[in-house]
Amino acid sequence: MGALDKVEIKKLTKRYGTERALGGVNLELAAGKMTALLGHNGAGKTTLLGIVSTLVRATDGTVTYVSSGAPVEGEHVRRQIGMLAHSSLCYAELSAVENLALTAGLYEVDGSPEAITAMLDRVGLEPKARDRAARTYSRGMLQRLALARALLTKPSLVLLDEPFTGLDRGGALALGEQLGILRDAGAIVVVVTHDLEAIAGRTDHVAILRRGQLVFEERGSYSYEQLKDVYHRFAN
Amino acid sequence: MSVLRHAARVAWKDLRIELRSKEIVYTMAFFGALIVVVYSFAFPVKPDLVRAAVPGMLWVAIAFAGTVGLGRAFDRERENDTMRALLLAPIPRLAVFLGKAAAISLLVLLVALVCAPLLALLLDVDLFAMPAELLLLLVLGAIGFANVGSVFAATLLKVRSRDVLLPVILYPILIPLFVAGTSATEAMIAVKPDLDKLWYWIGFLGIYDAVFLVLSMWVFEALVIE
């Protein structure tokens, strides 16, 4: 089982009690493309990522994951997912190195000290902090560790929820670049963000949610001005 | 079996964090010891009375201290949403359950091994007349407790009043375990130990553990997905 080529989201609905977080969303995510998923607070972006990541159950509708032309599910799908969520998904009592070693073990990928060092270099976590408990990290350092955790397993479906929060300008630029590299390597990249500047010129696909509905979807590259324009026209 | 390998990985992760912080073990052991000390003041040390009351005391101490540890062990997975990371990993979700339950079993057993000698000492009762049987009993009790407890603690992870709800939901289901534990301990420390009764309840506990293990494995995945 290899990389995912496509994720098809059909009529996806999620209700929390009487509250409707998603109301019949259709979306197709393709390999080698970066999708920007935009929308106001509470629009349903995190909920959508949650369902695509298999951790939240849809009330209705389906998500189909396709690998080499055939649908796959369960562990095969999870193996391909790299997730950067609102929280770091890392253990506060363990160091960056230990957290990554644990992840490598669970995903059965190379968890050698060299591989871990290379990944931490890539996300720019300062070397002297790497053996300290993650509890002692600053917000931005934790975000870098979370990113390292998500990328270590060489995912082909990368789901990022507000990945730029807490990063300094340099960090945000570097992350934007990393995402471009992943996309160019053929991954499906989905970025939820309010930081339009950080993704300007990098996205291939823009989708805007409003109160659980997909109100705008278009393929193509968008400049910062264009992103701002469509966001203001459709998100409100 | 990859399930067991991954379960061991999850359990080892828990134990390693615990070895470093020792927070859960100290809290549980201190709480358990405190309960036993309170008993030693609250009840007159009369041989007959003590013999009748000690089995209950032991298992109540295990239940209370165990609940504290159980809650904390799962709170830890809430901290940075690491439970999601475990559920997201490409391992059978069963392995997550088994790993958590195994680590918690060990913690509960450890606390039982603190409470039992203390109880024997402070209330002057010979709990260790049959050490091997007592150990077996405590192991089975710890496994049963951790197993049922892990299912409910994981399910309640996102519920705000989980600290109150956990014992309320857990204890009724654990009643058979406590009855078996108490009865077996009673049979063990009687003036004339009743071996038939002892083994009957140990067997009962073994079956209880097996049934709930199968049941837990079956419902765990459905319960933890939002």
Ligand SMILES: Nc1ncnc2c1ncn2[C@@H]1O[C@H](COP(=O)(O)OP(=O)(O)OP(=O)(O)O)[C@@H](O)[C@H]1O
């Ligand atoms: N566990 C939950 N229980 C009840 N309602 C929820 C739950 N999670 C989300 N919701 C509701 O679903 C809607 C969508 O929430 P979601 O978190 O997906 O929004 P979002 O687009 O990610 O917002 P933000 O930009 O603030 O992160 C909101 O109205 C929210 O109140």
Ligand SMILES: [Mg+2]
């Ligand atoms: Mg969100």
